[in-house]
Amino acid sequence: xxxxxxxxxxxxxxxxxxxxxxxxxxxxxxxxxxxxxxxxxxxxxxxxxxxxxxxxxxxxxxxxxxxxxxxxxxxxxxxxxxxxxxxxxxxxxxxxxxxxxxxxxxxxxxxxxxxxxxxxxxxxxxxxxxxxxxxxxxxxxxxxxxxxxxxxxxxxxxxxxxxxxxxxxxxxxxxxxxxxxxxxxxxxxxxxxxxxxxxxxxxxx
Amino acid sequence: xxxxxxxxxxxxxxxxxxxxxxxxxxxxxxxxxxxxxxxxxxxxxxxxxxxxxxxxxxxxxxxxxxxxxxxxxxxxxxxxxxxxxxxxxxxxxxxxxxxxxxxxxxxxxxxxxxxxxxxxxxxxxxxxxxxxxxxxxxxxxxxxxxxxxxxxxxxxxxxxxxxxxxxxxxxxxxxxxxxxxxxxxxxxxxxxxxxxxxxxxxxxxxxxxxxxxxxxxxxxxxxxxxxxxxxxxxxxxxxxxxxxxxxxxxxxxxxxxxxxxxxxxxxxxxxxxxxxxxxxxxxxxxxxxxxxxxxxxxxxxxxxxxxxxxxxxxxxxxxxxxxxxxxxxxxxx
Numbered sequence: 001x002x003x004x005x006x007x008x009x010x011x012x013x014x015x016x017x018x019x020x021x022x023x024x025x026x027x028x029x030x031x032x033x034x035x036x037x038x039x040x041x042x043x044x045x046x047x048x049x050x051x052x053x054x055x056x057x058x059x060x061x062x063x064x065x066x067x068x069x070x071x072x073x074x075x076x077x078x079x080x081x082x083x084x085x086x087x088x089x090x091x092x093x094x095x096x097x098x099x100x101x102x103x104x105x106x107x108x109x110x111x112x113x114x115x116x117x118x119x120x121x122x123x124x125x126x127x128x129x130x131x132x133x134x135x136x137x138x139x140x141x142x143x144x145x146x147x148x149x150x151x152x153x154x155x156x157x158x159x160x161x162x163x164x165x166x167x168x169x170x171x172x173x174x175x176x177x178x179x180x181x182x183x184x185x186x187x188x189x190x191x192x193x194x195x196x197x198x199x200x201x202x203x204x205x
Numbered sequence: 206x207x208x209x210x211x212x213x214x215x216x217x218x219x220x221x222x223x224x225x226x227x228x229x230x231x232x233x234x235x236x237x238x239x240x241x242x243x244x245x246x247x248x249x250x251x252x253x254x255x256x257x258x259x260x261x262x263x264x265x266x267x268x269x270x271x272x273x274x275x276x277x278x279x280x281x282x283x284x285x286x287x288x289x290x291x292x293x294x295x296x297x298x299x300x301x302x303x304x305x306x307x308x309x310x311x312x313x314x315x316x317x318x319x320x321x322x323x324x325x326x327x328x329x330x331x332x333x334x335x336x337x338x339x340x341x342x343x344x345x346x347x348x349x350x351x352x353x354x355x356x357x358x359x360x361x362x363x364x365x366x367x368x369x370x371x372x373x374x375x376x377x378x379x380x381x382x383x384x385x386x387x388x389x390x391x392x393x394x395x396x397x398x399x400x401x402x403x404x405x406x407x408x409x410x411x412x413x414x415x416x417x418x419x420x421x422x423x424x425x426x427x428x429x430x431x432x433x434x435x436x437x438x439x440x441x442x443x444x445x446x447x448x449x450x451x452x453x454x455x456x457x458x459x460x461x462x463x464x465x466x467x468x469x470x471x472x473x474x475x476x477x478x479x480x481x482x483x484x485x486x487x488x489x490x491x492x493x494x495x496x497x498x499x500x501x502x503x504x505x506x507x508x509x510x511x512x513x514x515x516x517x518x519x520x521x522x523x524x525x526x527x528x529x530x531x532x533x534x535x536x537x538x
Contacts, residue, residue, distance in 0.1 A: 040507035043303065044292030045355060047501060047511055106501070108513045113496070121494055173494070176353075177403030177475065179300050 010079040019086060026061070026090045030054070030097060037105075047105040051098060055127075058094035059167050063188055065091055066164065070195040085141055088160070092134040095167075099131055123173035130166035133159050158203070164189055264310070266432025269342055271362045277345035277422075282504045284357035286430045292503065293437045294351065295456055296403040297386070297393040305437035312392045312436040314457075319442060323383070323462035326374035336442050337427055340364035344431075345424060350486045350520045352450035356500045361445050362428035367419040375415065375463050382418040383468035384411045384444060385460040405471060411455035412468035412482065413446070416528055422447060425458075448519040450484045481538040485529070486520035490538045 010018070033053055036042045042049040065087040072081040107113050118128050137157055140146065146153050168189050172182045193200065295305040298312075319336060322328035331339060342362050350356045370382070386409040388396060395402030417423065424445040427434060434440040439456025446453050452472050462468075472480035479493050488498045502512045519525050529537075 034508075037508040040505065040510075042507075044288035045302070045501075045503055046508055048302070048355070050508065105508050105511055108511070110513075117496065123494060175300070177296065177300060177405060178400065179403065180398075180400035183400065 008077040008079075010077070010082075015079065015082060018083065022083065022086060022090075026093075029057070030094065034097075047101070050101045051106060054094050054098040054101060055171070058091050058098055059164075059171065059185060061087060061094055062091040062160070062164055062167065063192060066160070066192045070192075089138050089141060092138040095131050095134050099128075123170050126166050126173065127170035130163045130170060133163040133166070137163075161193070164192075264435045266428070266430075266435060268432055269337065269362050269428045271342035271344050271428070271431075274343040274345050277347065279346050279348070279358065281348070281358045282502075283346065284359060284503050285505055288503055288505075289357060289359055289429060290435050290437060294353075294451065295437055295439070296405055297395040297407065297409065297457075298437065299395055299401050300403045306435075308394055309436035311394075312389070312440075314436065314441045317387075317441050317459075319459055319461070321369060321373045321461045321463075323464050324376040324379035325370075325463050326376065328373060333441055337433070340368055340425075342427065347424070347445055347447040348520050349445075349447065349451055349454070350500060350516065352452060352480070352484070352492060352497075354492075354495060354497060354500050354516075355503055356514075356520075357503050360430055361424060361426045362431070363424045363426035363442075363445065365421055366423040366425050366444065367421065369425055369461070370415075370418060370463070373463070378465050379463035380415055380465045381463070381468055382413045382415055383460075383462045383464055384413075384455045384458055385462075386410070386455055387457045387459045405475060409455060409471045410469060411444070411453055412470050413453075414528075415463070417446070417525075420525060420528065422522060422525065448486060448522040448525045450480075450486060452480070453484050483529075483534075483537050485525075485534065485538075486516060487518055487534055487538065488516040489518070490535055 033042075033050060037046040037050045040046060065084060068080055068084040068087065072078045103109060103114055107117070117124050119125065137160060140149065140153065140156060149156070168182075168186050171185065172179075175182060291306040292302045293305040294302065295309070298305040298308040315333060317333040317336070318330050320328070320330045342364060344360055344362050346358060346360045348356060349359055366382075386407075388408040390396040390407075393402075393407075395405075396407045413423070424447075426439070426443050426445045427441060429438060434443065436457075439454075439458075442458050443456040444454045444458065453470075467482060470480075470482055472484075473482055486497075491497050497516055499513050500516045502514055504512065
């Protein structure tokens with residue numbers, strides 16, 4: 001294929017239009033999700049559908065984020081790495097929507113219950129911990145902060161794997177019985193880790 | 206609990222969501238990927254199906270002949286028919302709430318027999334037609350409280366379980382009633398694969414103490430909203446024990462056996478620390494993973510018209526309290 005005969009560089013315009021497309025798709029999907037919920041078009045239980053879909057979507061976006069750097073080294077187009085930060089931030093935005101939907105529509109702003117549930121229910125504690133990690137990663141994502149942090153930035157951002165692991169545990173723990181979908185997500189997470197076995201080896205040493 | 210008289214609830218055209226609107230909504234939901242997510246991974250349906258509507262239920266309930274029991278009538282807003290029939294826990298068809306409505310089409314309730322046996326003088330077997338016409342049918346509006354902290358209000362049609370049991374003349378040695386769901390893996394995808402069926406050992410089994418089973422509230426149910434049960438709601442016959450969490454109300458029953466030992470029950474076997482034999486609705490006893498103090502009532506309306514209400518002991522059916530006198534409900538949950 002001549003297209004991939006040599007490394008492909010994205011032009012400024014191509015990169016920008018790709019980013020805009022991602023923004024439109026991910027913001028649009030989230031907005032549609034809320035809109036469908038408000039207008040009672042989200043199935044029998046719009047609250048559960050909204051919480052579930054935003055949470056699962058956050059995990060899916062996190063997976064795509066983690067796929068970016070292996071892709072950047074495999075594909076003859078390293079520029080895809082430039083999409084990684086925005087994807088990571090969207091994983092956070094969806095996770096935050098998931099949490100806010102839970103507080104607003106499931107617990108209906110019963111703050112005492114919000115606190116007691118986070119503390120007393122292990123699967124919620126685990127999910128909350130993942131949200132805190134994603135929040136820290138998002139807050140430290142601007143280039144200025146990244147430069148200031150130097151090497152510590154990479155150490156902090158390796159915690160995305162911890163967040164991914166916690167999210168899968170959180171999902172698994174919230175279910176009754178064994179679920180095929182949950183198994184699939186765990187398997188995908190494992191594959192994404194295996195893609196980085198060299199990095200993991202270095203970290204362990 | 207006798208409530209104030211209200212006229213019959215035979216639905217008028219106005220109460221029923223227009224079929225076309227409903228189909229439209231389903232298509233829209235599918236296209237957005239909100240429903241049937243697990244089906245993408247599990248064979249039958251695939252991405253192409255997002256744009257066809259072959260999952261629409263071909264089920265048309267048959268109208269039933271019944272009277273309205275004014276003693277079991279509550280004035281709370283009923284959960285609309287399309288929600289009662291598309292939001293189900295029936296792991297025989299998959300673990301997703303939408304799975305039963307989507308996959309119960311492959312389920313055929315013909316032929317059907319229900320056998321009552323065990324410690325009885327006169328064991329007997331009923332066929333499908335007898336289930337519908339041997340006993341006087343009546344409509345009762347019951348609250349249904351799921352162990353997952355949501356609830357519905359449903360007009361069921363059926364007859365008292367006690368009537369069925371009396372027909373068999375239980376021996377005095379009988380102390381418990383064991384109930385069993387049909388096992389038909391060729392028609393129930395969850396029974397074919399452990400992953401689809403939530404890791405449950407089928408057939409699904411449930412049980413009651415004999416005095417619980419004889420309580421007039423325990424209803425053998427053959428219909429809802431005036432018509433025969435859709436398969437996803439447990440056709441052709443299921444139990445409704447409204448003071449207990451929903452999983453006690455076993456669906457698609459083929460066998461009822463009287464015994465002198467406490468029978469095994471499916472969820473208790475799977476997670477004994479989370480689901481007890483009694484499973485009485487109790488706001489004081491939390492599920493280990495979530496609070497049971499309140500519940501979300503599923504009725505009509507979007508995100509901003511959600512109702513979170515306090516859960517009541519025995520789901521508000523205080524007349525059953527005498528069954529549990531001197532029992533520690535925290536221990537026997």
